[in-house]
Amino acid sequence: MYSAGIDMGSRTVKVVFLEELKVDGAPQLKWGVKGKHIMFPEDLDADQAAEKAFDEALQAAGIARDKVTRVVATGAGRKQVKFATADVTEVSAGAKGAVFMCPTARTVIDVGAEEGRGIKADGDGKVVDFAGNEKCAAGAGAFAESMSRALQLSLKDFGQASLRSDKTIPMNAQCTVFAESEVVSLIHSSTPKEDIAKAVLDAVASRVTAMARRVGIEGEVALIGGMVHNVGFVQSLKTALGVDQVLLPEMPEYVSALGAALLAAENK
Amino acid sequence: MIANYGYKDGSGEYYISIDTDKCISCPAGRACLTACPKGMFEIITDDYDDEVAAVKQSFRRSLAFDCTGCKPAGGYSSLPCMTGCTPGAIKHSW
Numbered sequence: 092m093y094s095a096g097i098d099m100g101s102r103t104v105k106v107v108f109l110e111e112l113k114v115d116g117a118p119q120l121k122w123g124v125k126g127k128h129i130m131f132p133e134d135l136d137a138d139q140a141a142e143k144a145f146d147e148a149l150q151a152a153g154i155a156r157d158k159v160t161r162v163v164a165t166g167a168g169r170k171q172v173k174f175a176t177a178d179v180t181e182v183s184a185g186a187k188g189a190v191f192m193c194p195t196a197r198t199v200i201d202v203g204a205e206e207g208r209g210i211k212a213d214g215d216g217k218v219v220d221f222a223g224n225e226k227c228a229a230g231a232g233a234f235a236e237s238m239s240r241a242l243q244l245s246l247k248d249f250g251q252a253s254l255r256s257d258k259t260i261p262m263n264a265q266c267t268v269f270a271e272s273e274v275v276s277l278i279h280s281s282t283p284k285e286d287i288a289k290a291v292l293d294a295v296a297s298r299v300t301a302m303a304r305r306v307g308i309e310g311e312v313a314l315i316g317g318m319v320h321n322v323g324f325v326q327s328l329k330t331a332l333g334v335d336q337v338l339l340p341e342m343p344e345y346v347s348a349l350g351a352a353l354l355a356a357e358n359k
Numbered sequence: 360m361i362a363n364y365g366y367k368d369g370s371g372e373y374y375i376s377i378d379t380d381k382c383i384s385c386p387a388g389r390a391c392l393t394a395c396p397k398g399m400f401e402i403i404t405d406d407y408d409d410e411v412a413a414v415k416q417s418f419r420r421s422l423a424f425d426c427t428g429c430k431p432a433g434g435y436s437s438l439p440c441m442t443g444c445t446p447g448a449i450k451h452s453w
Contacts (some may be wrong), residue, residue: 171423217362217407222374225419263369266403291390301367307451354406 096184096351097145097175099137099168101205102233103317104144105348108152108159109356120274137150137171145174163355165347167205177356181347181357182221188350189313190216192340197310200328200337201347202295202318204232209303216350223297223307231295234267238291246321251324253288259293260290266318270294288323296327301320303332312337320345364414365422368417373422374452375440381409381448389452394443397425412448426451 098105141164149156156255162186164175165184172178181201189199190212199210239249260282261274277287295318303312314337318324329337340346365374391412393398399418405411406428418425440449 179406220361222363224366225364292366293428298367301372305363305372306361 092153093328094352094355095145095159096348096353096355097132097141097164097166097172098181098184098348098351099141099166100163100203101167103167103204103344104127104140105345106144106148107153107345107348107352108148109352110350111356136166137168138173141168141172142174155358157159159306161355163351174274176355179351180217182208183221184350184354185315185348186210186212186218186221186350187216187353188346188348189315189340190214191349191353192346193250193311193313193338196304196313196338198303198306198308198312200292200299200312200314201301201316202232202314202324203316204236206293207231207302207316209299209306211306211309212310220306222302224302231250232316234270235291235295235318235324237271237320238274241271241278244284244288249288249291249321250276250321251311252285253292254326255281256285256286258289258291260286262290262294267330280316287303292321293331295324296331300331301329308334314339314345315346316328317344360408362411362413363452364419368423370423372452373426375422375426376450377412377414377450378448378450379405379409379447381446382411383409385412385446385448386446390443390445391440393441396428396439399425400440407414409433412444423453439441 092109094109095113096107162175164172164178164182169178185201186199189196195210196322201208201210206223208221211220212219213219236246239246242249244252262270274287274291312332312334314328319339325337360379362379363374365441389402397412400412401415401437403413430439438451
């Protein structure tokens with residue numbers, strides 16, 4: 092039998108299945124079966140997007156729907172997943188998944204498309220303290236994405252470009268709209284793209300670090316969410332946190348879905 | 360668990376922290392629900408199935424403005440939510 096976690100993000104839907112095995116009589120979990128569905132404009136009905144993503148993931152994994160006993164939903168659209176047996180916040184799912192993937196992590200930084208958050212967790216992946224930013228989009232992946240478009244760089248090149256800069260250009264605006272106008276000013280003043288890219292990623296990292304500091308940085312720090320793929324952001328975050336190492340789990344965008352699946356398996 | 364609701368913007372950091380461990384068996388009879396003149400608090404069942412206080416979603420982006428009336432400039436010497444919450448679960452960051 093299987094448990095499933097579905098993370099209804101604002102841009103993508105991620106699905107993870109956990110197989111419940113019995114090894115020498117003791118229950119064990121095997122995971123790794125996953126699916127990802129990018130939401131298109133026709134998926135504005137989140138319930139339909141969830142159904143579509145779940146069906147695609149089942150098909151990819153070769154699992155019959157009736158073999159999935161529990162589905163826990165998480166993410167911004169978790170309430171729209173009508174077939175879920177329960178739902179949990181992104182905070183609990185992220186902490187659970189991150190500590191499962193990186194057992195030594197006690198501070199989890201989650202930067203998704205829509206929001207960033209800092210979480211302190213215990214050894215079981217239970218949330219001890221958390222802070223998000225309900226208002227600021229400048230600490231989220233969508234901001235970096237829109238700035239990469241302004242610079243006419245792909246997201247991958249955007250991150251790589253920032254690594255070629257050693258300049259520190261402060262971006263003072265806290266709001267994405269004003270930050271974007273700062274970027275436009277930098278473009279007009281012929282500032283090299285790599286310096287602008289670093290300024291943007293430093294700004295996102297500083298906003299995310301403020302949330303992590305609010306909960307207190309303890310133990311090792313794990314970064315989850317799609318921004319893990321941005322090498323420039325990872326470097327900016329290390330600098331902002333003042334640490335040499337940030338734990339980067341494999342398949343970081345699936346960590347919250349994995350956390351939800353783990354909670355489903357624990358019968359949450 | 361300490362839940363921080365709020366935001367940081369260009370003017371400052373505005374968070375209401377709720378120590379939910381102190382909420383679980385509230386000896387103050389959920390006083391936060393009535394103490395806040397704006398009714399900003401609600402009781403939710405969190406992800407660990409505990410009934411705890413939280414700041415309503417609709418107030419989380421405007422704490423700097425919504426709480427102004429209860430700050431010293433509004434004539435209060437102590438915040439009604441913090442005074443009402445005798446277990447000391449509620450704290451303001453500003």
